[in-house]
Amino acid sequence: MPRRPCLDCGRLTHASRCERCAAVHQARIEQRRGSATHRGYGYRYRVTAAAKVSAHRQVYGDWCPGYGVPAHRSADLTADHITPKSAGGADTPENLAVLCRMCNARKYNRIA
Ligand SMILES: [Zn+2]
Ligand SMILES: [Zn+2]
Incomplete structure:
Protein backbone atom coordinates (compact mmCIF):
# COMPACT_ATOMS: atom_id res chain seq x y z
CA MET A 1 0.00 0.00 0.00
CA ARG A 39 -27.84 19.48 25.51
CA GLY A 40 -31.41 19.06 26.81
CA TYR A 41 -32.39 15.51 27.69
CA GLY A 42 -29.21 13.49 27.56
CA TYR A 43 -28.46 9.83 27.85
CA ARG A 44 -28.30 9.88 31.64
CA TYR A 45 -31.73 11.49 31.86
CA ARG A 46 -33.23 8.93 29.49
CA VAL A 47 -31.84 6.09 31.63
CA THR A 48 -33.27 7.69 34.79
CA ALA A 49 -36.63 8.26 33.09
CA ALA A 50 -36.75 4.68 31.78
CA ALA A 51 -35.96 3.33 35.26
CA LYS A 52 -38.70 5.53 36.73
CA VAL A 53 -41.27 4.26 34.22
CA SER A 54 -40.31 0.64 34.74
CA ALA A 55 -40.52 1.02 38.55
CA HIS A 56 -43.97 2.60 38.14
CA ARG A 57 -45.03 -0.24 35.87
CA GLN A 58 -43.91 -2.86 38.41
CA VAL A 59 -46.17 -1.30 41.06
CA TYR A 60 -49.16 -0.04 39.03
CA GLY A 61 -48.90 -1.86 35.70
CA ASP A 62 -49.82 0.02 32.51
CA TRP A 63 -51.73 2.64 34.41
CA CYS A 64 -51.51 6.43 34.07
CA PRO A 65 -52.32 8.48 37.23
CA GLY A 66 -53.98 11.04 34.94
CA TYR A 67 -53.43 14.76 34.62
CA GLY A 68 -56.62 16.78 34.29
CA VAL A 69 -58.38 13.47 33.67
CA PRO A 70 -59.08 10.47 35.94
CA ALA A 71 -56.47 7.70 36.17
CA HIS A 72 -56.69 5.44 33.17
CA ARG A 73 -55.03 2.47 31.53
CA SER A 74 -52.17 3.31 29.18
CA ALA A 75 -49.18 1.42 27.85
CA ASP A 76 -47.63 4.64 26.56
CA LEU A 77 -46.04 5.82 29.80
CA THR A 78 -43.35 8.48 30.01
CA ALA A 79 -41.56 10.23 32.88
CA ASP A 80 -41.67 13.99 33.15
CA HIS A 81 -40.18 16.58 35.49
CA ILE A 82 -42.32 17.64 38.44
CA THR A 83 -40.28 20.85 38.76
CA PRO A 84 -39.46 21.75 35.14
CA LYS A 85 -35.80 21.83 34.14
CA SER A 86 -36.30 25.48 33.14
CA ALA A 87 -37.21 26.19 36.79
CA GLY A 88 -34.13 24.40 38.12
CA GLY A 89 -35.68 20.92 38.43
CA ALA A 90 -33.17 18.09 38.60
CA ASP A 91 -32.94 14.96 36.45
CA THR A 92 -33.42 12.75 39.49
CA PRO A 93 -36.07 10.04 40.03
CA GLU A 94 -37.52 12.13 42.89
CA ASN A 95 -38.25 14.96 40.45
CA LEU A 96 -39.90 12.72 37.88
CA ALA A 97 -43.58 11.82 37.64
CA VAL A 98 -44.96 9.10 35.40
CA LEU A 99 -47.77 10.02 33.05
CA CYS A 100 -48.92 8.71 29.68
CA ARG A 101 -47.82 10.66 26.63
CA MET A 102 -51.24 12.33 26.28
CA CYS A 103 -51.30 13.52 29.89
CA ASN A 104 -47.71 14.65 29.69
CA ALA A 105 -48.56 16.80 26.66
CA ARG A 106 -51.59 18.20 28.50
CA LYS A 107 -49.46 19.04 31.55
CA TYR A 108 -46.77 20.65 29.40
CA ASN A 109 -49.32 22.83 27.61
CA ARG A 110 -50.75 23.99 30.91
CA ILE A 111 -47.35 25.10 32.27
CA ALA A 112 -46.31 26.77 29.01
ZN1 LIG B 1 -0.88 13.42 11.15
ZN1 LIG C 1 -52.72 9.72 31.01
Whole structure:
Protein backbone atom coordinates (compact mmCIF):
# COMPACT_ATOMS: atom_id res chain seq x y z
CA MET A 1 0.00 0.00 0.00
CA PRO A 2 1.52 3.36 -1.02
CA ARG A 3 2.13 5.95 1.63
CA ARG A 4 0.44 9.32 1.41
CA PRO A 5 0.49 12.51 3.46
CA CYS A 6 -1.62 12.64 6.60
CA LEU A 7 -4.71 14.82 6.15
CA ASP A 8 -3.87 16.84 9.24
CA CYS A 9 -0.08 17.04 9.61
CA GLY A 10 1.23 15.91 6.22
CA ARG A 11 3.41 13.16 7.63
CA LEU A 12 3.58 10.12 5.34
CA THR A 13 1.22 7.42 6.49
CA HIS A 14 -0.57 4.28 5.24
CA ALA A 15 -4.00 5.58 6.26
CA SER A 16 -5.74 8.87 5.54
CA ARG A 17 -4.28 10.18 8.82
CA CYS A 18 -1.19 9.27 10.79
CA GLU A 19 -1.78 7.38 14.02
CA ARG A 20 -1.46 10.45 16.20
CA CYS A 21 -3.82 12.63 14.14
CA ALA A 22 -6.31 9.76 13.80
CA ALA A 23 -6.48 9.56 17.59
CA VAL A 24 -7.01 13.32 17.90
CA HIS A 25 -9.65 13.20 15.16
CA GLN A 26 -11.45 10.33 16.91
CA ALA A 27 -11.38 12.14 20.26
CA ARG A 28 -12.87 15.21 18.60
CA ILE A 29 -15.74 13.14 17.17
CA GLU A 30 -16.43 11.60 20.57
CA GLN A 31 -16.32 15.01 22.23
CA ARG A 32 -18.88 16.35 19.76
CA ARG A 33 -21.10 13.31 20.37
CA GLY A 34 -20.75 13.79 24.12
CA SER A 35 -21.63 17.48 24.08
CA ALA A 36 -24.72 16.74 21.99
CA THR A 37 -26.09 14.50 24.74
CA HIS A 38 -25.44 17.22 27.33
CA ARG A 39 -27.84 19.48 25.51
CA GLY A 40 -31.41 19.06 26.81
CA TYR A 41 -32.39 15.51 27.69
CA GLY A 42 -29.21 13.49 27.56
CA TYR A 43 -28.46 9.83 27.85
CA ARG A 44 -28.30 9.88 31.64
CA TYR A 45 -31.73 11.49 31.86
CA ARG A 46 -33.23 8.93 29.49
CA VAL A 47 -31.84 6.09 31.63
CA THR A 48 -33.27 7.69 34.79
CA ALA A 49 -36.63 8.26 33.09
CA ALA A 50 -36.75 4.68 31.78
CA ALA A 51 -35.96 3.33 35.26
CA LYS A 52 -38.70 5.53 36.73
CA VAL A 53 -41.27 4.26 34.22
CA SER A 54 -40.31 0.64 34.74
CA ALA A 55 -40.52 1.02 38.55
CA HIS A 56 -43.97 2.60 38.14
CA ARG A 57 -45.03 -0.24 35.87
CA GLN A 58 -43.91 -2.86 38.41
CA VAL A 59 -46.17 -1.30 41.06
CA TYR A 60 -49.16 -0.04 39.03
CA GLY A 61 -48.90 -1.86 35.70
CA ASP A 62 -49.82 0.02 32.51
CA TRP A 63 -51.73 2.64 34.41
CA CYS A 64 -51.51 6.43 34.07
CA PRO A 65 -52.32 8.48 37.23
CA GLY A 66 -53.98 11.04 34.94
CA TYR A 67 -53.43 14.76 34.62
CA GLY A 68 -56.62 16.78 34.29
CA VAL A 69 -58.38 13.47 33.67
CA PRO A 70 -59.08 10.47 35.94
CA ALA A 71 -56.47 7.70 36.17
CA HIS A 72 -56.69 5.44 33.17
CA ARG A 73 -55.03 2.47 31.53
CA SER A 74 -52.17 3.31 29.18
CA ALA A 75 -49.18 1.42 27.85
CA ASP A 76 -47.63 4.64 26.56
CA LEU A 77 -46.04 5.82 29.80
CA THR A 78 -43.35 8.48 30.01
CA ALA A 79 -41.56 10.23 32.88
CA ASP A 80 -41.67 13.99 33.15
CA HIS A 81 -40.18 16.58 35.49
CA ILE A 82 -42.32 17.64 38.44
CA THR A 83 -40.28 20.85 38.76
CA PRO A 84 -39.46 21.75 35.14
CA LYS A 85 -35.80 21.83 34.14
CA SER A 86 -36.30 25.48 33.14
CA ALA A 87 -37.21 26.19 36.79
CA GLY A 88 -34.13 24.40 38.12
CA GLY A 89 -35.68 20.92 38.43
CA ALA A 90 -33.17 18.09 38.60
CA ASP A 91 -32.94 14.96 36.45
CA THR A 92 -33.42 12.75 39.49
CA PRO A 93 -36.07 10.04 40.03
CA GLU A 94 -37.52 12.13 42.89
CA ASN A 95 -38.25 14.96 40.45
CA LEU A 96 -39.90 12.72 37.88
CA ALA A 97 -43.58 11.82 37.64
CA VAL A 98 -44.96 9.10 35.40
CA LEU A 99 -47.77 10.02 33.05
CA CYS A 100 -48.92 8.71 29.68
CA ARG A 101 -47.82 10.66 26.63
CA MET A 102 -51.24 12.33 26.28
CA CYS A 103 -51.30 13.52 29.89
CA ASN A 104 -47.71 14.65 29.69
CA ALA A 105 -48.56 16.80 26.66
CA ARG A 106 -51.59 18.20 28.50
CA LYS A 107 -49.46 19.04 31.55
CA TYR A 108 -46.77 20.65 29.40
CA ASN A 109 -49.32 22.83 27.61
CA ARG A 110 -50.75 23.99 30.91
CA ILE A 111 -47.35 25.10 32.27
CA ALA A 112 -46.31 26.77 29.01
ZN1 LIG B 1 -0.88 13.42 11.15
ZN1 LIG C 1 -52.72 9.72 31.01
